Amino acid sequence: MAVDGGRTGASVSDTPTSAPNAEISDRYDPAAVEKRWYPLWEQRGYFRADPNAKGKPFSISMPPPNVTGSLHWGHALTMSLQDMLTRLKRMDGFNALWLPGTDHASIAVHVVLERILAAEGTSKEDLGREGYLARAWQWKEESGGQIVHQLRRLGASCDWSRERFTMDAGLSSAVREAFVRLWDEGLIYRDDRIVNWCPKCQTVLSDIEVEREERDDEFVYIKYGPVTLGTVRPETKLGDTGLAVHPKDKRYRHLVGKTLEVPSVDGTITVKVVADEAVDPKFGTGVIKVTPGHDPVDFDIGRRHNLPIKTVIGLDGKMTAEAGRYAGLDRFECRRRIVEDMKALGLIDKIEPYRHAVGICYRSKTVVEPLVLKQWWVNVQPLAEAAIKAVRERRITILPRSWTKTYYHWMENIHPWCISRQLWWGHRIPAWYCEKDGSVHVSKEDLRACPKCGGPVRQDPDTLDTWFSSGLWPFSTLGWPDDTQDLRTYYPTSVLVTGPDILFFWVARMAMLGIHFMKDVPFRDVYLHAIVRDAEGQKMSKSKGNVADPLVVMEKYGTDAFRFTLAALAQGRDIRISEERIEGYRNFANKLWNASRLVLSNLGGFDPALAKKTPPALADVWIESRLAAAVADVRTAMKRYRFSDAASALYQFLWHEFCDWYLEISKLSLYNAEHPDRRARTQATLVRVLEATLRLLHPFMPFITEEIWQRLPHKGESIMLAPYPKISKKDRNAQAERQMAAVMDLVTAVRNIRGEMRIAPAVALTATVRAGGDAADLFTANSALIESLARVRLTVDPTATRPRSSAMAVVGGAEVYVDLTGIVDLGAERQRIEKEIAKTVERVDFLKNKLAKPDFAERAPADIVARERERLVEQEALHAKLVASLAWVGDGGR
RNA sequence: GGGCGGAUAGCUCAGUUGGAAGAGCGCGGCCCUUACAAGGCCGAGGUCCCAGGUUCGAUCCCUGGUCCGCCUACCA
Numbered sequence: 001m002a003v004d005g006g007r008t009g010a011s012v013s014d015t016p017t018s019a020p021n022a023e024i025s026d027r028y029d030p031a032a033v034e035k036r037w038y039p040l041w042e043q044r045g046y047f048r049a050d051p052n053a054k055g056k057p058f059s060i061s062m063p064p065p066n067v068t069g070s071l072h073w074g075h076a077l078t079m080s081l082q083d084m085l086t087r088l089k090r091m092d093g094f095n096a097l098w099l100p101g102t103d104h105a106s107i108a109v110h111v112v113l114e115r116i117l118a119a120e121g122t123s124k125e126d127l128g129r130e131g132y133l134a135r136a137w138q139w140k141e142e143s144g145g146q147i148v149h150q151l152r153r154l155g156a157s158c159d160w161s162r163e164r165f166t167m168d169a170g171l172s173s174a175v176r177e178a179f180v181r182l183w184d185e186g187l188i189y190r191d192d193r194i195v196n197w198c199p200k201c202q203t204v205l206s207d208i209e210v211e212r213e214e215r216d217d218e219f220v221y222i223k224y225g226p227v228t229l230g231t232v233r234p235e236t237k238l239g240d241t242g243l244a245v246h247p248k249d250k251r252y253r254h255l256v257g258k259t260l261e262v263p264s265v266d267g268t269i270t271v272k273v274v275a276d277e278a279v280d281p282k283f284g285t286g287v288i289k290v291t292p293g294h295d296p297v298d299f300d301i302g303r304r305h306n307l308p309i310k311t312v313i314g315l316d317g318k319m320t321a322e323a324g325r326y327a328g329l330d331r332f333e334c335r336r337r338i339v340e341d342m343k344a345l346g347l348i349d350k351i352e353p354y355r356h357a358v359g360i361c362y363r364s365k366t367v368v369e370p371l372v373l374k375q376w377w378v379n380v381q382p383l384a385e386a387a388i389k390a391v392r393e394r395r396i397t398i399l400p401r402s403w404t405k406t407y408y409h410w411m412e413n414i415h416p417w418c419i420s421r422q423l424w425w426g427h428r429i430p431a432w433y434c435e436k437d438g439s440v441h442v443s444k445e446d447l448r449a450c451p452k453c454g455g456p457v458r459q460d461p462d463t464l465d466t467w468f469s470s471g472l473w474p475f476s477t478l479g480w481p482d483d484t485q486d487l488r489t490y491y492p493t494s495v496l497v498t499g500p501d502i503l504f505f506w507v508a509r510m511a512m513l514g515i516h517f518m519k520d521v522p523f524r525d526v527y528l529h530a531i532v533r534d535a536e537g538q539k540m541s542k543s544k545g546n547v548a549d550p551l552v553v554m555e556k557y558g559t560d561a562f563r564f565t566l567a568a569l570a571q572g573r574d575i576r577i578s579e580e581r582i583e584g585y586r587n588f589a590n591k592l593w594n595a596s597r598l599v600l601s602n603l604g605g606f607d608p609a610l611a612k613k614t615p616p617a618l619a620d621v622w623i624e625s626r627l628a629a630a631v632a633d634v635r636t637a638m639k640r641y642r643f644s645d646a647a648s649a650l651y652q653f654l655w656h657e658f659c660d661w662y663l664e665i666s667k668l669s670l671y672n673a674e675h676p677d678r679r680a681r682t683q684a685t686l687v688r689v690l691e692a693t694l695r696l697l698h699p700f701m702p703f704i705t706e707e708i709w710q711r712l713p714h715k716g717e718s719i720m721l722a723p724y725p726k727i728s729k730k731d732r733n734a735q736a737e738r739q740m741a742a743v744m745d746l747v748t749a750v751r752n753i754r755g756e757m758r759i760a761p762a763v764a765l766t767a768t769v770r771a772g773g774d775a776a777d778l779f780t781a782n783s784a785l786i787e788s789l790a791r792v793r794l795t796v797d798p799t800a801t802r803p804r805s806s807a808m809a810v811v812g813g814a815e816v817y818v819d820l821t822g823i824v825d826l827g828a829e830r831q832r833i834e835k836e837i838a839k840t841v842e843r844v845d846f847l848k849n850k851l852a853k854p855d856f857a858e859r860a861p862a863d864i865v866a867r868e869r870e871r872l873v874e875q876e877a878l879h880a881k882l883v884a885s886l887a888w889v890g891d892g893g894r
Numbered sequence: 895g896g897g898c899g900g901a902u903a904g905c906u907c908a909g910u911u912g913g914a915a916g917a918g919c920g921c922g923g924c925c926c927u928u929a930c931a932a933g934g935c936c937g938a939g940g941u942c943c944c945a946g947g948u949u950c951g952a953u954c955c956c957u958g959g960u961c962c963g964c965c966u967a968c969c970a
Contacts, residue, residue, distance in 0.1 A: 026930060212967085219970090231970060244970095283969045290970095297968040357967085370968095406898065406965070413966095500965085531964085568918080569907085573899060573964075576906065580919055587932045594930035601929075644908075648917070663929075671928095748936095754924090755936030761925055791927090846914060855950035864913055864951095 024600070028593035030558025034703045038152055046720050047157045049097035051489035058094035059490035060086060061474045061523075062158055063498045063506070064166060066105035067144035068112050073532035073577060074499060075147065076154060076550045080563045081529060081570060081643060082497045083156050087699035088638060089494075090157070091724035097490050098157065099477050101164035102145050106426035106466045107201060107209075107363050109136060109144075113425070129424050129461075136425045150551060155559055155702045157720070162486075164477045166469040167427065174476035175427045175469050176444045178517060182378060183442040188419075190440070192374045194292075194299035195418055196359065199317030200366035203422040204375055206465060207415055208504050210368050212357040219354035220339060221285070224271075225262040226255065228349045230284035232356065233294070234342070235335040237264065238323045239312035240271055242290035244301050247275035249286050265341045266324040274305040294370050309372055317369060331369070376420035376429060376462070383512035384411045390521050396511060398526045399641055403500060410504050419465045426463030433458055471509035474522035481517075495641075496523040499531055527641045530575040553582060560701035561586040567700050568651075570643040588651060589704050592697075595659050596708040599686045602670045603713075611684035614677040617669075618782060620685045621733050622740035623662040626653060627689050628731035634696055650697055658689065661744065665785055687713055692725045742775070742812050743782050749809040750790035753818050757807065757828045765792040765823075771814035772798030779814075792818070807832070808885045810878050830889045833882055840879040847872040 041047065049059075060082050065075055082098060090096035113136055117123050124132050145165075151158070164171060182188040196205040217232045224243065231237070243260070245252040255273045262269050271289070278297055279288055292302030293311040302309060312323040319326045319334050326334045342348045359368040388411045390396045391404060398404045420429060432447040433440055436455025441447055447457050472480070474496075478487040492514075498507065507526055514522030554562045564585040569575040616624075630653035637645035666686055669678040691712050698705040698719050709719040716722050750767055759765070767790075769779050779786065779796045787794050802808060806817040807829045820829065847868055850856055857865060 024929095027932075028930095229970080233970080278968075278970095280969050288970050295968075295970075297970070300968075356969090402898070409897065410966080503965090571908070578906070578919085581906075583932075584918060587930090590932050591930065594933085596929080598929035648908080652917085659929085660934085664934095667929095751935060752937090758924065758936095761927070761935070843914085850913090850951080853950060857950085859950045860913080868913080 024597050026594060026597065028558070028590045028704065030560060030589070030703065031555070033707045034153075034155075034559050037703055037706050038155060041157065041718065041720060042152075042160065044718070046718060047098075047159050048161050049095065049159050049490075051095070051485045053095045055093050055095035057097070057489050057494075058086070058089040059097040059099065059493040060495055060497065061477060061493050062098060062100045063496075063502075064101040064103040064164075064470065064473065065147045066108050067102045067140055067147075067165070068105055068108045069147045071147050071150035071154070071550055073550050075151075076562070077529060077532055077566045077570070077575075078497055078499065079151055079154055079156050080566045081527075081641075083154070083158075083702075084563075084567060084643065084699040085495065085497070085638070087157055087702065087720065088724055090720070091695065091698065091722060093723065095489070097159055097162070099162050099164070099490075100148070100151070100156070100158035100160060101166070101473075101477060102148060103466060103470055104140075104165065104167040104426060106421060106423050106463060107203065109140075109425045110201060110203075110423050111363055113139060124424070132424050153551065153554065153559065155563065157702070162477070166466070166473070170479070171469060171472070171476045172427060173444075174472050174480055175464065176430050177481045178468075178472055178513065179430055179464070180442055180444050181517070187379050187382070188442075189377055189379065190374055191377055191416075192372060193377075194296050194370050194372050195375055196361075196368045197315065197371040197373070198361040198364060198366055199315065199369055200364040201361060201423075202315065204373065204418055204420060205361060205368065206418045206467075209362045210359040211362050211365075213360050214355060215358050217354050217356060217358075218339075219284075219352045220342075221349035221351070222289075222342060223347050223349055224287070224289065225260045227252065227287045228285050229287040229289055230352075231289060232354055233291075233335070234338050235319070235326075235331055236291040236294045236312065237269075237289060237338065238266070238319070238326060239291045239293045239310040240269060240289045241292060241310055242298075242302065242305065242307040243271050243273045244276045244279050244288050244290050244305075245273065245286060246279045246281040247277065249275075249279075249281045252287060263345075263347075265338055265345065265347070266326070272305070272307060274301065274307070276301045276304060293372055296370055299370070299372065311372065313369055313371070315371070375418050376431075376460075376464075378417040378419055380414050380417045380512060383516050384414045384508075386515045387411055387508065387511040390511060390515055395521050396523065396526060398528065400528065403503065403526075403528050406500075407503060407508065411508060417465075419468050420460075420462040421465055422461075423463050426466065427469055429460040429462050429464060431460040433460065467505050467509055470506055471513040472517070474510055474514055475518050491518060492521050493523045495525040495527055497527045497529065500528040501531060503528065525641075529570055530572050533574050533576050548579070553579070557582045557586040558589055558704075560704045561589050563702075564588065564647060564700050567643040568647040571645075588655065589701065591655055591659060592701075592704060592708070595654075595663060596690060596711070598663060599690050600711055603683055603687070606683045606687075607676070607680045608684065610677055611680035614681040616681060616685065617678070618736060618739055618743070619662060619665045619785065620681060621736040623658065623685065623689055625731065625733040625737055626657045627692060627725075628727040629653075630657075631692075631696060631725045631727045631731075647700060650693075650700065654693055654697070658693065662686075662689070664789060668784060668788055695719060695722050696725045698722075739778055742778060743786060745811045746779065746816065747786055747790045749811050749816055750786075750792050750818060753807045753809060753832070754791075756832050757820075757824050759823060761791060763823060765790075766795075766819040767792045768795045768797055768800045768803070768817045768819075769811075769814055770798065770800040770817070771796060775812070775814055802885075802888060808881075810881055813877070815881065826889050830886065833886045833889065837879065837882045837886065840875050840882060843875045844872065844879055847875060 062082060063078065069075070086096050086098040114124070116139065127135060179188065196207065196210045198205055219230050219232055220234050221228050221230045222234065222237065227243065229243070245256065256275045257273065259270060259272045262271060278301055279286065290298045290301050290307055292299045292307050293309045294313060301307070310322055312320055313331050314320045317331050319329045319331065321327050323334070326337065329337065339348065360366060361368055388408060391398060391407060398407060430444065431440060431442045434450035434453060434455050434457050436450060437453045439450060439452050441451055441457070449455065450457050474493050475487060475491055478484060478491055480487055496507065510522045561582055565582045568585065569581070630649050633649035634646045637649065666682045669675060669682040672679065691709065691714060694705040694709045706719045714722070746769065750765065754761070754765065771779055776796050776798055779794070783794045783796065786792070800817065802817050803819055805821045805826060806819045809816045820826065851868060851872060
């Protein structure tokens with residue numbers, strides 16, 4: 001392979017890298033590089049998956065971001081991690097598919113549109129359903145899905161040719177198929193129950209869409225005929241149809257079963273007293289008012305005791321006609337008024353402050369109103385059982401493990417899932433009601449007439465919960481219900497990567513629906529990553545206004561640095577983002593850039609044949625061995641989704657081994673024209689190690705690695721398609737690593753003396769190593785290297801005695817003397833040695849104590865005891881040498 | 895109320911079969927050595943939250959406590 005400044009072969013002739021021999025900037029400029037590569041990768045079809053291609057399938061369904069969304073930190077993290085996995089597997093020979101898409105996000109879009117329409121001076125009602133939907137689609141086409149473009153900026157290598165939208169034709173058909181099947185199986189049904197109503201969004205919500213928020217309210221004790229009871233919702237008093245006490249509560253036993261006429265704010269009300277286990281006799285007065293129409297507990301009590309339902313709060317959050325003179329009042333206003341009125345009538349016993357959790361809508365943050373309405377439900381319990389089993393049997397593995405417990409707990413206590421929403425944007429429920437005979441028909445095809453009587457039909461106006469369609473995502477995107485090749489090849493997907501915040505919303509639903517419809521799990525692994533928080537630990541969110549726009553950050557520091565930061569921080573339960581950290585990895589990218597500059601600018605006249613003939617030096621063998629170690633570490637880490645371990649292995653190797661040591665060593669032969677063989681050998685190693693390191697790093701930093709790789713001698717048209725580094729056992733060389741460690745220790749020891757004694761780097765030092773045998777050979781063979789790195793003239797002499805006026809260090813048993821004549825007085829050396837002695841004294845004491853304990857010698861494993869003995873001998877020897885040295889300084893220095 | 899997690903250097907965090915603790919940033923000192931000052935070399939800095947227990951030995955395992963998070967829940 002001939003090298004001419006870095007570019008080779010015709011395969012890269014169309015790559016827009018800068019001219020090969022032009023000066024390359026000493027600052028890495030991410031903006032220019034990043035803009036260049038993505039379009040090229042995409043045009044060349046590198047992201048596209050082919051079910052017929054070779055290799056074991058590896059697939060990821062991208063969690064579809066909301067069409068309303070714009071890229072935030074959570075997306076950046078999750079997408080970066082998925083891209084890392086996909087790129088790695090693709091390079092590693094898998095048939096990799098990462099399938100992207102967006103979610104129609106019914107309620108989120110509803111909120112956005114509400115705002116837009118208001119600004120345009122119109123409304124949902126003005127437009128009507130047709131007009132509204134047309135407007136919604138228009139909005140979706142124009143401004144929805146900007147996130148998809150931002151993902152490109154992130155370097156996401158997903159297969160855009162397979163991009164899906166939860167409301168596209170295919171997925172809509174999958175939704176209908178699923179709905180109809182569940183209906184036919186009796187798992188979908190309609191029921192009148194108490195549901196969570198959001199008066200702002202004007203729709204029902206499922207239980208998990210209701211968030212809890214601590215509020216300070218008043219706990220009002222109301223005199224209620226013969227009893228007094230406490231409530232935080234006095235306004236619902238108007239809907240009371242009963243009182244309840246605990247069955248065992250003797251205080252009230254005489255009242256149970258009676259019907260009371262209780263004087264109230266608006267005449268008298270009639271309530272029946274019932275006994276129910278749900279009442280806690282120790283709380284409040286032990287009596288509760290039962291409002292079946294506006295409280296879930298009361299609803300259940302009411303059902304058990306046949307109490308009538310009285311609805312006093314309407315869909316608009318205002319009091320209904322049933323509320324008598326309070327009709328038309330807002331529910332909270334009514335609460336204030338009713339308390340005032342009761343006060344006036346002397347019906348209030350006392351009022352206490354009370355802190356409790358109220359349910360609020362997860363989108364609009366409005367206080368949810370429990371109401372009794374007829375809705376569509378899925379009986380998820382049987383599905384949940386199968387989903388639990390799948391995890392128990394390890395067909396699905398949830399990582400980190402600790403989340404499995406949470407998963408089980410939720411699944412085991414699952415409630416029916418309310419799936420109908422009173423929104424227009426979404427999948428309309430495929431149910432038709434006959435206006436003539438009132439029959440209900442669920443059908444995959446649109447109905448025009450009643451299949452039973454031929455009468456006119458009208459479709460249910462409601463749409464489905466967004467999460468219903470996303471629950472089908474892993475298979476609906478691959479063509480289900482059709483038996484497609486994609487589906488056969490890429491299902492089950494390999495891993496689902498997402499945040500634990502949607503474990504129930506989404507992961508659980510996919511597990512249930514995937515297993516139910518596909519008879520196989522939707523994913524083998526579930527990797528739940530950290531939640532991104534700001535420096536104060538707050539969840540990053542727009543409403544909190546605590547977010548630096550990730551796109552701005554990417555622009556500032558470069559996408560690669562940004563991605564690497566996310567990988568490095570990915571471990572743990574939540575990650576706090578900090579700009580300093582990103583800056584650090586920006587520097588890392590720059591380090592790589594400059595290291596590559598060094599290599600590229602020293603490839604002139606490279607003679608591969610000569611390199612091949614020249615045996616490798618210790619440093620060459622060492623760096624290849626360390627590279628192999630890094631490859632092993634990265635692979636192991638990635639297998640376990642330990643992104644930060646992988647990042648740290650890469651960082652450590654590239655910066656602190658390759659740059660700090662090998663590159664410095666390589667300069668010796670690169671700049672030495674007298675030994676062309678050594679130079680060639682070094683060039684070959686540099687290229688090989690750097691090229692492999694780039695491939696190893698590519699999934700994490702795709703842009704800079706491609707840019708540099710193209711300039712290096714390489715095979716293939718893109719690093720994306722190059723193989724991921726693999727190693728075998730013989731790639732590690734323990735002996736070379738040991739020897740090199742000794743050499744490095746010696747260099748460090750001399751540097752240490754220089755640093756501690758404040759000797760300027762420019763001052764040349766002279767040192768003698770007292771070593772014999774193999775050690776002597778090793779130091780002699782590598783003396784040039786040691787001399788250059790430690791800036792010292794080195795002599796190896798097994799019989800050396802310590803010169804007058806010198807500093808001493810001990811390296812692996814060998815003594816090193818650094819001559820200080822005329823450089824520094826020995827007072828400094830004395831201090832330095834004293835410090836060292838103090839350390840050894842501590843260590844010797846510790847080890848002696850430990851070994852002196854009879855229990856330790858008898859009970860601890862033999863190898864541990866032996867190791868500690870060795871350590872003691874070592875430390876004692878070191879101690880003796882240092883003490884002697886101190887005495888010597890005392891004699892010689894004075 | 896129930897469940898889960900965390901407490902380790904000034905800051906942010908790693909640390910799995912228990913054997914005197916690591917990284918990044920920050921800090922101090924010396925250096926513009928021709929890849930990189932977004933750099934190099936050297937260094938300082940820890941009662942691994944507290945109290946018990948198990949063990950020859952505990953940052954790690956067990957129990958209790960304190961302080962922080964998160965999830966979940968029909969005490970009105």
